[in-house]
Amino acid sequence: xxxxxxxxxxxxxxxxxxxxxxxxxxxxxxxxxxxxxxxxxxxxxxxxxxxxxxxxxxxxxxxxxxxxxxxxxxxxxxxxxxxxxxxxxxxxxxxxxxxxxxxxxxxxxxxxxxxxxxxxxxxxxxxxxxxx
Amino acid sequence: xxxxxxxxxxxxxxxxxxxxxxxxxxxxxxxxxxxxxxxxxxxxxxxxxxxxxxxxxxxxxxxxxxxxxxxxxxxxxxxxxxxxxxxxxxxxxxxxxxxxxxxxxxxxxxxxxxxxxxx
Numbered sequence: 001x002x003x004x005x006x007x008x009x010x011x012x013x014x015x016x017x018x019x020x021x022x023x024x025x026x027x028x029x030x031x032x033x034x035x036x037x038x039x040x041x042x043x044x045x046x047x048x049x050x051x052x053x054x055x056x057x058x059x060x061x062x063x064x065x066x067x068x069x070x071x072x073x074x075x076x077x078x079x080x081x082x083x084x085x086x087x088x089x090x091x092x093x094x095x096x097x098x099x100x101x102x103x104x105x106x107x108x109x110x111x112x113x114x115x116x117x118x119x120x121x122x123x124x125x126x127x128x129x130x131x132x
Numbered sequence: 133x134x135x136x137x138x139x140x141x142x143x144x145x146x147x148x149x150x151x152x153x154x155x156x157x158x159x160x161x162x163x164x165x166x167x168x169x170x171x172x173x174x175x176x177x178x179x180x181x182x183x184x185x186x187x188x189x190x191x192x193x194x195x196x197x198x199x200x201x202x203x204x205x206x207x208x209x210x211x212x213x214x215x216x217x218x219x220x221x222x223x224x225x226x227x228x229x230x231x232x233x234x235x236x237x238x239x240x241x242x243x244x245x246x247x248x249x250x251x
Contacts, residue, residue, distance in 0.1 A: 006142035014150040021157035
């Protein structure tokens with residue numbers, strides 16, 4: 001448990017969610033339509049962006065602090081690259097709202113699927129998390 | 133340790149400032165000058181509140197410290213009320229916490245004490 005990573009992650013996630021709502025409000029003012037008519041999945045995407053950015057920052061702290069990067073393990077570097085890609089996709093969702101946002105959000109969850117698969121495999125094989 | 137406390141306090145301030153802003157922009161209400169002033173105040177209130185909460189182990193038995201925490205929470209509620217309902221009079225009630233904290237700091241400085249929580 002790291003309160004600094006958790007609080008900084010929550011603050012960053014709320015900043016990303018605020019960016020998304022701000023861009024949505026600007027687009028709705030320019031087009032004259034309500035934001036719910038322009039972006040139909042915004043009720044899912046705004047909380048998703050806040051939670052996912054917080055999760056990315058906390059997971060980055062977990063990866064760096066539990067020895068995977070220090071031991072030069074490929075599995076840790078793959079996790080780091082996937083988290084970075086996930087954060088880039090989520091920033092794209094926040095700053096350029098389109099109709100494909102939900103697909104992009106699902107794609108950006110690849111990092112969490114990878115980390116969860118690694119965790120389950122480590123439990124069953126009784127090894128450490130960074131196995132290759 | 134001091135730098136981590138400042139980082140945590142700043143994160144707390146950003147969280148308390150962004151929560152009503154996200155609500156207001158999600159509902160596509162106009163963000164007036166009143167709303168931005170309230171966001172600035174809730175940033176400062178969240179910063180000081182987190183900074184004080186981190187000192188819990190030193191001051192948890194002092195009445196003035198607990199009163200400061202309670203007044204800051206009430207001030208945050210009044211700030212949110214003023215932001216969401218567009219009522220600037222709520223900001224007058226929200227200023228009570230700042231009056232109290234500044235008075236504590238001035239008394240501590242006049243008496244030459246090490247910390248502002250006298251009782």
